[in-house]
Amino acid sequence: MKTKRRVVTAVTRRRDYPGxxxxxxxxxxPPKTAPARxxxxxxxxPGRDPIPAVDGVRAAAVDLSVDLAPGRPGTLVLRNPVLVxxxxxxxxxxxxxxxxxxxxxxxxxxxxxxxxxxxxxxPRVTETPAGMLNSIGLQNPGVDGVVERYAPLWAxxxxxxxxxxxxxxxxxxxxxxRRLDGVPGIAGIELNISCPNVGKGGIQxxxxxxxxxxxxxxxxxxxxxxxxxxxxxxxxxxxxxxRAIEEAGADAISAINTLxxxxxxxxxxxxxxxxxxxxxxxxxxxxxxxxxVYEVAQAVRIPVVGIGxxxxxxxxxxxxxxxxxxxxxxxxxxxDPTVPLRIIEGLRAFCAAAGVPAARELVGLxxxxxxxxxxxxxxxxxxxx
Amino acid sequence: xxxxxxxxxxxxxxLPGQFLQTYDAPHLTSARAGQFVHVRTPDYTGLVxxxxxSLNTVDRASGTITIHFRVTGKGTEWLARSRAGERLEMLxxxxxxxxxxxxSQHLLLVAGGLGIAGVRLLVDEAIAAGRAVTLLFGAxxxxxxYPSALLPDEVEYVVATDDGSLGHHGPVTxxxxxxxxxxxxxxxxxxxxxxxxxxxxAAGRDARLGVARLGRRRGGRTPAPGTARARRRAWLQVAxxxxxxxxxxxxxxxxVWGTAGPVRVCREGPVFAAGEIAWEPA
Ligand SMILES: Cc1cc2nc3c(=O)[nH]c(=O)nc-3n(C[C@H](O)[C@H](O)[C@H](O)COP(=O)(O)O)c2cc1C
Ligand code: FES
Numbered sequence: 001m002k003t004k005r006r007v008v009t010a011v012t013r014r015r016d017y018p019g020x021x022x023x024x025x026x027x028x029x030p031p032k033t034a035p036a037r038x039x040x041x042x043x044x045x046p047g048r049d050p051i052p053a054v055d056g057v058r059a060a061a062v063d064l065s066v067d068l069a070p071g072r073p074g075t076l077v078l079r080n081p082v083l084v085x086x087x088x089x090x091x092x093x094x095x096x097x098x099x100x101x102x103x104x105x106x107x108x109x110x111x112x113x114x115x116x117x118x119x120x121x122x123p124r125v126t127e128t129p130a131g132m133l134n135s136i137g138l139q140n141p142g143v144d145g146v147v148e149r150y151a152p153l154w155a156x157x158x159x160x161x162x163x164x165x166x167x168x169x170x171x172x173x174x175x176x177x178r179r180l181d182g183v184p185g186i187a188g189i190e191l192n193i194s195c196p197n198v199g200k201g202g203i204q205x206x207x208x209x210x211x212x213x214x215x216x217x218x219x220x221x222x223x224x225x226x227x228x229x230x231x232x233x234x235x236x237x238x239x240x241x242x243r244a245i246e247e248a249g250a251d252a253i254s255a256i257n258t259l260x261x262x263x264x265x266x267x268x269x270x271x272x273x274x275x276x277x278x279x280x281x282x283x284x285x286x287x288x289x290x291x292x293v294y295e296v297a298q299a300v301r302i303p304v305v306g307i308g309x310x311x312x313x314x315x316x317x318x319x320x321x322x323x324x325x326x327x328x329x330x331x332x333x334x335x336d337p338t339v340p341l342r343i344i345e346g347l348r349a350f351c352a353a354a355g356v357p358a359a360r361e362l363v364g365l366x367x368x369x370x371x372x373x374x375x376x377x378x379x380x381x382x383x384x385x
Numbered sequence: 386x387x388x389x390x391x392x393x394x395x396x397x398x399x400l401p402g403q404f405l406q407t408y409d410a411p412h413l414t415s416a417r418a419g420q421f422v423h424v425r426t427p428d429y430t431g432l433v434x435x436x437x438x439s440l441n442t443v444d445r446a447s448g449t450i451t452i453h454f455r456v457t458g459k460g461t462e463w464l465a466r467s468r469a470g471e472r473l474e475m476l477x478x479x480x481x482x483x484x485x486x487x488x489s490q491h492l493l494l495v496a497g498g499l500g501i502a503g504v505r506l507l508v509d510e511a512i513a514a515g516r517a518v519t520l521l522f523g524a525x526x527x528x529x530x531y532p533s534a535l536l537p538d539e540v541e542y543v544v545a546t547d548d549g550s551l552g553h554h555g556p557v558t559x560x561x562x563x564x565x566x567x568x569x570x571x572x573x574x575x576x577x578x579x580x581x582x583x584x585x586x587a588a589g590r591d592a593r594l595g596v597a598r599l600g601r602r603r604g605g606r607t608p609a610p611g612t613a614r615a616r617r618r619a620w621l622q623v624a625x626x627x628x629x630x631x632x633x634x635x636x637x638x639x640x641v642w643g644t645a646g647p648v649r650v651c652r653e654g655p656v657f658a659a660g661e662i663a664w665e666p667a
Contacts, residue, residue, distance in 0.1 A: 090635030094652075098388045098476070098633075110637070118647050121666070125630045125638035127434045127460075134630065139637045139647060282433040311429055334630045335429050336474070337388065 059352035064344065064359045066105070066326050068303050069188070069226035069251035076160065076188050076226035076251070078105040078326065080344045081359060082316065085307050085330030086111055086164035086190060086230075087136060091150045092157075099337045102159050103344065105326060108254075109150070111166040111192050114175050116142035121274030126263050131282030131309070132331060133263050135275035138166050138195075143179045151185035160187030162228065169199045170218045181223040188226035191219060191250075194234075194257045206232035206241065206257070213244035220249035228305065231255040231292065233285070238292050239299035246300040254305040254328065255292045259285055282331040283309040290322050297323020297367060311339055313346035320359070321366035386479060386633065387412055390472040394449060396465070400529055403455045403499070404465045405441070411448030413478055416440045418507035419624050419656040422452070422477030423632040426460045436460045437629050437651070439502040439574075440478060442509060453502040479632050480655045483507050483572050483624070484617035485516070493568035494520045495557060495583060497575020501531045503624040503655070504574045512539045519543065519564055523557025523579070526550045558582045565590055574624040584659040587621040610645060610661060611653060619658035625650050642666040 064080035067073075084092075086108040092101050101107060119139025126133050141149065146163065154161040163186055167173040173191065180186050193205035193212055205211040216229050229245045231238055233256040242253055258279025263272040289308025297304045306324030310316055311332035319327045329340045351359050364370065391410035399405045413422060421439050426432040438452040456465050467473070483504075485492065492511050494504045501522060511518045519541040524530050527550035533542050544552030545560055553560055558579060561571070573583050608614035616622055627650040630638035634652035641650055642663040648654065653661075 088631070088636060090631075090633075094631070094633045094635035096386055096633070098386060119637060119640060122639075122641050123628050124640060125434075125628050125636070127432065130430055130433065132433050132630070134636070134638055136637045136640075139640065283430045331433055331630075332429065334434055334632075334636070335425060337476075 057352045057355050057357050059348050061357070062348045062351040062359065063357060064105075064348060064351075066303070066360060068106075068228065068305065068326060070303065071251050072224065072226060075224075076106075076162075078160065080105040080347070081320070081326035082340050082344045082347070083108055083162070083305065083326060083328040084333060084340055085328040086192065087134070088330040088333050091146070092159075092161060093150075093153065095333075095337050100341065102157060103341050104159050105344070106160040106162055106187065108162045108164050108190050108328060109146070110140055111138045111164045112140050112143050112146050112176060112180075113138055113166050114143055114172045114179075116140065116145060123272065123274055124278075126272055126278070128261070128263060128280065128282075129284060131280050131284030132334075133261055133273060133278030133280055134258070135273045135278040137275060143176045147179060147183050147186075151183050153185070155185030157185075161185060162188040162190050162226075164190045164192050164230070165219075166192040166195050167215075168195055170215050173215050174218050174222055177219045177223050177225075181225060186225065188228060188251075189219065189223065190228045190230055190254060191216065192230050192257065194230070194232040204232065204234075207235045209240045209244040212241045213248045216245045216248035216250050226251045228252040228254050230257055230307075231296065232257045233288050233292055233308075234260050239295050242296040242299050246302050250302060252303045252305060252325075253296055253300060254307055255296055256285070256289045256308050259288065281308070283311060285309050286315065290318060293319055293324050294322040294367065297364060310343075311335075313343050313350060316343045316347060317350070317362065318366075320362045321364070323364045323367050325360065325363050386477065388474065388476045391450075391475045393467050393469055393471050393473065395469055396467065398465075399453070399532060399535065403453065405451055405453050405535075406464075406467075407449050407451050408473070408475070409448060410450045410475060413440065413450045413475065414443040414445045414448055416443055416450070416478035416506075417482035418505075418510050419482040419503065420478040420480050421632075421655060422450075422475045423479060423629070424452075424464070425474035425476075427463060432460050432463075434460075434630060435476065435632065436464070437479075437626075437632055439506070439624070439655075441502045441505045443506060453499070453505070455499050476632065480651055481613070481616075481653070483622055483656050484613050485511065485514075486570060486617050489516065489569035491517045491568045492519070493561070493564045493571045494518060495523075495561065495571065495573040495575070495579075496520065496531070497523045497557060497573075497579040498525075498529065500573070500575030500579075500624075500626075502574070503626075504572055507572055508537060508540055512537050517541075519568070521545065521557050521560045521564070523547075523575070556582070558586065561586055565593065570619075571621045572623075573621065574626075577625075580623045580625070580659075581664045583621060583623070584662070584664050587659050590620060610658075611648075615661075616656065616658045619660065621659040622656055623659055623662070624655045625657060625662070626655070627651075 066081040069076040083106045092107045120137030229250045261280040265272040286309030293306045303325035306319030307328040332339045391408040394407045396406035423435040441451045441453040523545045545557040627639040630636035632651045639650040640647040
């Protein structure tokens with residue numbers, strides 16, 4: 001894996017956009033020179049977006065940057081709002097030459113626990129209609145392993161790496177985050193709270209406002225790293241949880257994690273996955289994810305990062321309109337690892353064509369009252385499972 | 386590993402429901418036996434995962450490769466219907482190959498059903514290197530037996546069928562003891578149960594034969610498990626199949642239990658020394 005690669009932008013296309021009224025905007029991050037490296041096969045990706053003809057704003061001048069921790073200025077400003085989702089991109093090195101990681105907005109690494117975990121019995125993945133189920137079971141080398149094996153590498157990258165953290169007790173989350181705090185190469189924390197809280201009879205942190213709030217607060221006390229908390233969709237009213245997390249001091253909220261599901265092995269008449277239960281991801285969950293983002297964006301003031309079934313520029317735009325400040329791409333990477341990079345380039349071209357100088361101006365356009373998200377809406381949820 | 390489009394040159398049904406397709410993919414012809422490609426299905430919103438296929442044969446001169454698959458679902462159904470000239474996205478070559486000990490002259494290959502696709506390239510490699518190859522092939526019935534016309538003449542081809550309609554009547558693993566003394570190494574691909582039986586047979590082989598052949602046991606450091614050297618020294622290597630997500634080692638979806646912890650079939654495998662796999666997980 002190369003380190004220190006330059007930021008990738010659409011600068012090389014400049015001559016295509018004579019831009020009658022080029023607008024200056026703040027571009028965060030180091031100078032941008034290298035052309036986007038696009039493997040040839042990207043021509044037929046799931047995210048093959050029609051790139052709009054460009055006039056208005058010069059594509060190179062479009063500001064894609066997003067601040068995911070506005071409460072701690074300058075600590076987590078991404079060059080673009082497209083991240084790769086935890087568990088689908090390993091530790092940033094597995095895709096090797098196929099993906100230019102330095103062009104991504106940020107990388108969320110695989111869930112990290114205090115001790116190494118072997119994960120769930122196989123089989124662990126299976127395709128389902130418009131999606132897939134996974135039951136990896138948080139296999140990971142433990143926080144020490146992650147810090148020793150990967151952090152030194154990440155420290156040489158310009159792309160921020162956010163460590164996804166999981167645990168079965170507040171103490172475990174705290175211990176993991178303590179170990180990560182101050183380690184060069186670690187740009188932030190994403191708390192995966194869809195884990196059973198052993199101290200509270202196994203009820204998931206994510207489904208309990210009190211549990212979600214207390215684990216967030218406990219972690220907040222031990223680190224100044226930007227802190228993002230990841231919501232589970234498997235709850236009755238996600239807004240209550242989101243508010244508890246915001247009040248506990250999180251810098252951002254990401255949503256959603258997978259939906260709980262099972263698959264049946266018909267010939268053998270038994271559950272297919274070794275662990276019986278799995279998490280559903282992919283296009284099948286996109287409407288659920290959009291609903292959660294739409295609700296949470298109105299319930300909190302901190303940035304919301306949309307996740308769930310995103311595979312194209314159009315999907316990403318829908319999440320931005322629904323109130324997401326940024327998006328994460330997960331399952332779509334398996335079909336086409338170049339999807340995140342193509343969404344970034346597509347977004348740049350889209351903004352240029354639409355005469356939008358900064359992508360953040362698209363955020364929340366579909367919310368009631370447009371972008372004016374403050375004060376948070378108190379509108380009710382339309383549907384409760 | 387590269388991500389590139391490959392053009393379908395021709396495809397045909399070689400057995401009921403089983404297809405052999407040739408693709409123009411010069412970048413994949415450097416692949417070795419045991420490695421695989423991850424093929425993109427057309428409609429992402431419906432089929433979200435790629436499909437892994439063994440590199441069945443490669444032809445460097447013409448820059449082509451073949452894959453051999455059975456129609457088992459929507460993805461393979463679509464693949465079987467693809468027409469010459471269509472371009473498919475392939476990620477590869479992926480995974481680790483079979484490792485033949487340079488001293489091995491007699492190779493025994495065992496394939497169960499579609500597992501033939503996992504060892505087929507090894508046949509070509511071994512023959513090109515001047516080795517003698519015996520291929521034991523097992524299928525349910527005569528109609529499913531891999532056509533001998535698709536194999537090089539140099540191979541000794543022995544068939545077993547479950548119903549006795551062709552060749553040996555019974556599991557293909559029953560043929561193995563006859564070749565144990567002749568063969569220097571054994572390579573297999575097929576259903577997990579078949580591979581497990583072979584692994585159990587292999588465990589008792591040293592005792593049955595008395596001395597290890599080729600001086601394998603004489604002196605020298607034992608190579609670290611999981612390395613190419615360790616596999617090269619093994620009597621039995623197996624190519625495993627597993628459902629996959631990423632196929633590059635990122636998602637941990639293809640893991641099986643190894644004797645030293647979880648192993649990724651796409652990255653540490655698909656070829657393993659039999660001793661690396663926990664055949665009877667607790
Ligand atoms: C194979 C796999 C492994 C995952 N592992 C994790 C994990 O360790 N921690 C986590 O917070 N989310 C994990 N996720 C959830 C994803 O990060 C994401 O929230 C979810 O897949 C929905 O997005 P998608 O539809 O774009 O995949 C995993 C998802 C998949 C498919
Ligand atoms: S398929 Fe993703 S790790 Fe093997």
